[in-house]
Amino acid sequence: MMTIANPVEILLVEDNYRDEELALLSLDEYNLANKVEVVRDGEEALDFIFRRGAYADRDPSNPKLILLDLKLPKVDGLEVLREIRSNPETKNVPVVVLTSSKEDQDIKECYELKVNSYIVKPVDFDQFTKSVKELGFYWVLLNEPPPK
């Protein structure tokens, strides 16, 4: 096992609690589930990322991965991504969009905002589990995050 210095490795931005549970179950296969902070909408995500509101006192380091849904209450995923990328503190944080949408328009806009990866959530559970746990493994355990 790696030693994990960062209390929150993955920020999961997901408004659907069933998708959240499925994602956490999948991440747990590499024991990553307890390193995940879940936020429910775009505003909460921005509060977490920029340490505002309820997250004003959190550990200041960036998560190693932000898993971002696109269709979110209050502030949508594209806007969250835009704000992450336009802030010098967070512009290099790996963001993977994990969404139901295969619309070309969504994919294009995400890449224009320099998303690190765009994953369409599979409906099939086995594929879903495989995608999410591999994502977690790759970005948290394998990938070298940007230096602080």
Place this chain on the structure above:
Amino acid sequence: MIDTETIDSYFGSLDYMPIGAFVLREDYVVLFWNSTLEHWTGIRRDEIVSTDIGDRFPHFKTPVYAGRLESIFQGGPPTVFSSQLHKHIIPSTLPGGRPRVQHTIVTASRTLSGDNIHAVFAIQDVSDLSRRVHDYAVLSKKLKESNEDLEAFTYSVSHDLRAPLRAIVGFSKILFQKFADDIPESAHRYLDIIRDSALELSDLIDDLLRLSRVGRADLEKQTINTKEFVNISFKELAHEYEGRNVEITVADDLPECEADPTLFRQVLVNLLGNAIKYTGCQDIARIEVGCEQSGNETAFFVKDNGAGFDGKYAHKVFGVFQRLHTSDEYEGTGVGLAIVKRVIDKHGGRIWAEGETNKGATFYFTLEEKRL
């Protein structure tokens, strides 16, 4: 006094034209008033000739009109009172009660009695045209709105409709994994049915989104190496006929075609995919891709020796959700050929099918309008 006889003989040709026409002297006295204007306004020629136009239509004395008429009376170039700015130069109503929209051109005429210059008004009734322009604007606004609705609808389908399915598939699987020992063997089948049904619905959503995307896509035609596209499409489908005995024949003389590469690829994958699917029960599946020339029209075809269909339902195969086989026999959502037809329609081509039950099917398509 005005010599009406001379004037009428001079301007009489204006009388029978399908435009409103009248003539003004420099002092704004009406010299001529044609029968179309009598009809439009109910004012007879003998009532208005020799009177000042300003008596009945005071706006002719306002600076906007007077200024421009001044220039005409100086022998200046023709001037236009456009229907946008001067809709009703001679106010009159249409039979339905709406005002008649008018487009007017005024020209200088000096040929009558020496030095005097007259202003000749020719008024076109553009009510129909302007109503159509208005209707068109209303329609295109409506169309824009309904397109926006459709976009929003598609967006929502794309994002929201799959999430509950993922939960159904996911949690029935988790139920099975976590409680395998407690679930009786006979109940496994039910869990499978739940899962398969949800996956089927997910495929259906994907296909419907694809269909709507084809409808919205802009056509970007290019010259296509048809044979190469056919071969690539077969390769893409390879996993669907792995381990089966399939004989594929692609004609050497397939001509190039003009088509949108992405959409054309979709056509091929759907047609070839169908041929592969419906030959599933044959010992040796035979699939042939070729073309037929008739006049200057090229029809491509995909022919198979599969399950075919009853020829009397040939018109139904391209309808959305129309299926000629039960899903027990052959899986499918009934959207694939509807997508194909929509792509072909967008290219201005035609598609038709021939078939016979258990004797295979042939799908023909062209990619451009038939030139006569």
